[in-house]
Amino acid sequence: MDLRGKKLLLLGGVQPTCQIIEEAHKMGVKVYVTDYLENSPAKKIADKSFMISTTDVDAVVELCKNEKIDGVFTGYTDSMLPYCQKICKKLNLPFWGDERNIDICIDKEKFKIACEKAGVPVVPWKKVNLKNYKEKIQDLSFPVVIKPVDSSGSRGVFKCYNKDEYEKFCEMAFEFSKKKELLIEKLMDMNSEISVYYMIYNGKTFLSEMGDRYVHAVNEESAPVGQGMTCPSRHLQEWQKQMESKIENFFVQNNMKNGFVFFQGFYENGNFYIHEVGYRLCGGFAYKYVEKFSGYNQIQEMIRFSLTGEMNISQLEKSNPLFYSNAFTLTLVLKAGKVKTIIGVEEISELSPIIEFCQLRFEGDSITTEGATTRVFAYILCDIKNRKDLTNLINEVKTKIKVLDEDGNNMLTEILYPEKVQLFYE
Incomplete structure (x- = not known):
């Protein structure tokens, strides 16, 4: 179907959503953006923008009627999903999820219960609230x-190593929870993280990508920050053997028939343990690897669905997580402060292994320590043929990329050591 001239309303205009606008424009789609911020990055490249809060459902519905909007979309934030679903329902426009399965994928407790019901193994956990968290310490190892049960982007997440620190960290985490409820999970090996990506259309499941994540603990208490990811995962075949039928059962039980879904978890001692889900696009631009190695664009298919209720099944059937080369993402993360000077981006972007330098933070931006994902400076997407390519690339980045604060101090956190990376194709 020719989508040229169709109008897509995007809820929220944070920097990553600029990618959605660029993909929509390639399809000839007009993109409108609304949120309550005057200078949202996406508004600068949208065809039209509005100062209407995305949480004001009735006002957004009226906007859609007045502008004759053909589809409503949101990208990378869990909190936007319920509003987008309600707006689409009122306008009788396509949306990939329903009220129940969106809630399951946002509320961490409901997600774990749904996983256990479907036979999907999860990281061992317990739930506490303001009334009982002190007494529950007796049940913990x-x-x-x-x-928090209802937070995302690593906001309010803390590692706790002993009973003496437990109450302090609980009180800090409660500040990030509207429900004032927390999950207490077993601390897993942070060097065993995996991410898995699916497309679903009319109930048919397509495993599109699986990667091994590399993270760095900035300190002992906070959630680690990402350093990179390699695809295919070294555990891909084991995932397909152990987990595919369980994940499909999870989708069926929760009426998840369409959309983009990603899972995060751990692989330890021959077993998988899931701890996060996203029923939305993921923020690491992984879709660009699927486009390069499998030949179709997942964001464009999601845009197509939002405008028509359909995807191109022949495109989704190209999904093959066993890429023919190593897809490698190098993640650059910033310390707190205000960015004054950035050096080396253009030079690094021209290196042959790089598919794209996806920059999220710019000169003048202020960085806080609230949440790991908000501190990402850039995702460097690469096609790595061998270990020599990997080592050379990382060393070039360490030498040439500089992000300095107002006092001339380096703002980059520790960059991934090439020796730490295990490639699928060595």
């Missing part, structure tokens, strides 16, 4: 991770 340390170390643990403390996280």
